[in-house]
Amino acid sequence: MIDHTSRRSFLGRASMGLGSLALGQMLEGADPGISGFPDHGSKIKRVIVLCMAGGPSHLELLDHKPMLAKLDSEPMPESVTAGQQIAQLQGKELRILGPQHPFQRYGQSGQHMSTLLPHIGSVADDICIVRSMVTEQINHDTAHTLMNTGFRVSGRPSMGSWIVYGLGSDAENLPGFVVLTSEGGAQAQPIAARQWSSGFLPSVHQGVKFNSAGDPVNYVRNPAGVNREMQGELIDTVGKLNRFQNQMVEDPEIQTRISQYELAFRMQMAVPELTDFSSEPESVREMYGEGQFARNCLLARRLAERGVRFIQLYHRGWDHHGSIKDGIVESARYCDQASAALVKDLKQRGMLEDTLVVWGGEFGRTPMYQGEYAKAGRDHHIKGFSMWMAGGGIRAGHSHGATDDLGYNAVEDIVHVNDFHATMLHLLGIDHKRLTYRFQGRDFRLTDVAGEVVQGVLV
Numbered sequence: 001m002i003d004h005t006s007r008r009s010f011l012g013r014a015s016m017g018l019g020s021l022a023l024g025q026m027l028e029g030a031d032p033g034i035s036g037f038p039d040h041g042s043k044i045k046r047v048i049v050l051c052m053a054g055g056p057s058h059l060e061l062l063d064h065k066p067m068l069a070k071l072d073s074e075p076m077p078e079s080v081t082a083g084q085q086i087a088q089l090q091g092k093e094l095r096i097l098g099p100q101h102p103f104q105r106y107g108q109s110g111q112h113m114s115t116l117l118p119h120i121g122s123v124a125d126d127i128c129i130v131r132s133m134v135t136e137q138i139n140h141d142t143a144h145t146l147m148n149t150g151f152r153v154s155g156r157p158s159m160g161s162w163i164v165y166g167l168g169s170d171a172e173n174l175p176g177f178v179v180l181t182s183e184g185g186a187q188a189q190p191i192a193a194r195q196w197s198s199g200f201l202p203s204v205h206q207g208v209k210f211n212s213a214g215d216p217v218n219y220v221r222n223p224a225g226v227n228r229e230m231q232g233e234l235i236d237t238v239g240k241l242n243r244f245q246n247q248m249v250e251d252p253e254i255q256t257r258i259s260q261y262e263l264a265f266r267m268q269m270a271v272p273e274l275t276d277f278s279s280e281p282e283s284v285r286e287m288y289g290e291g292q293f294a295r296n297c298l299l300a301r302r303l304a305e306r307g308v309r310f311i312q313l314y315h316r317g318w319d320h321h322g323s324i325k326d327g328i329v330e331s332a333r334y335c336d337q338a339s340a341a342l343v344k345d346l347k348q349r350g351m352l353e354d355t356l357v358v359w360g361g362e363f364g365r366t367p368m369y370q371g372e373y374a375k376a377g378r379d380h381h382i383k384g385f386s387m388w389m390a391g392g393g394i395r396a397g398h399s400h401g402a403t404d405d406l407g408y409n410a411v412e413d414i415v416h417v418n419d420f421h422a423t424m425l426h427l428l429g430i431d432h433k434r435l436t437y438r439f440q441g442r443d444f445r446l447t448d449v450a451g452e453v454v455q456g457v458l459v
Contacts, residue, residue: 075094165202
């Protein structure tokens, strides 16, 4: 008997057995995830992350600091900044910049938010604002990497990939993890595809980026002269060849190739219907407003309805190193209305109770100003910033944690990025310490070697 086992196939079976099993089941439709998850009662089925890429200023949006206004243009106390990591202001004279826009209280909960966010203010009683976020990475790319993968160095699976790996997806004709992008309002920092990579997990779990213009997925339409029956026969033949090869080498990436060919074939029917908004009432379309981010938020709700497990929207336009007073007005104009509309839309459809919506960036901005005072901006800041969450299991109408009087250091109920990931997985019914994957002789997890569930944001 000929032994066709190669070193590659042996390693594939040894280190990716669970992934291969999941892939084999995916061939019949929706991905069921891996056995044993969820491992406790779940509050939510899906996650939608509204990523305000570039670092939105908590001091102009979600963290009311009257002391900054009083000390506007005064020197920043050295006792606060001495020995601290600063990005582009290193070695510069540090002076305080007061909030550039007023705050007010919104909703019965009376949550303080900027007047730049009147629509998000209208859902104040549905959201939990976390004002004590901290991260470790002060540059955009590495900060995004930490926020998305739980670790500062690229190469690890993104949070969406971990979730789809563990829980699978209820979408039969769409990917379990979809990424959408838009831009506007400030410098649009680049976003690398590795931010939604599956890393060392089977590649079937990586995020699928939909295009912002034209066909959302390349080659979703058949070429001229090819009908659906002909395309189906081709997919079937290619599938048979790939399965034959897989019998010889048992390579999980061949399983991925088979499943993705078949998924792509199903998407040719599903995607045109998904992106046709003509069935949406005019009142719904008006609620979301105009622009690509608004369209992406509406598309996110439609993806969620169709069983997609993890949906991530990047709006590239929050990097305000200069002219923050005017620039942040534009950024908020792009994102405020549609962000709130998504929460309202999910709620009125009974979907908010089993969805987690997350809104925030990779870090915040400094209390000190950058550049000339007349055109002041703010630098990157990692010691304290804000985000908000809404949905199943989240304590609505609540503010969690706090920064100091200058908005510099998180000082109360501090929430690290790893804590956020642990909390998200908890809501999905996953113990973050149990969702692991063995790679290169070590069990890896999304929360690396840290992370605690933030009980204070939960009901």
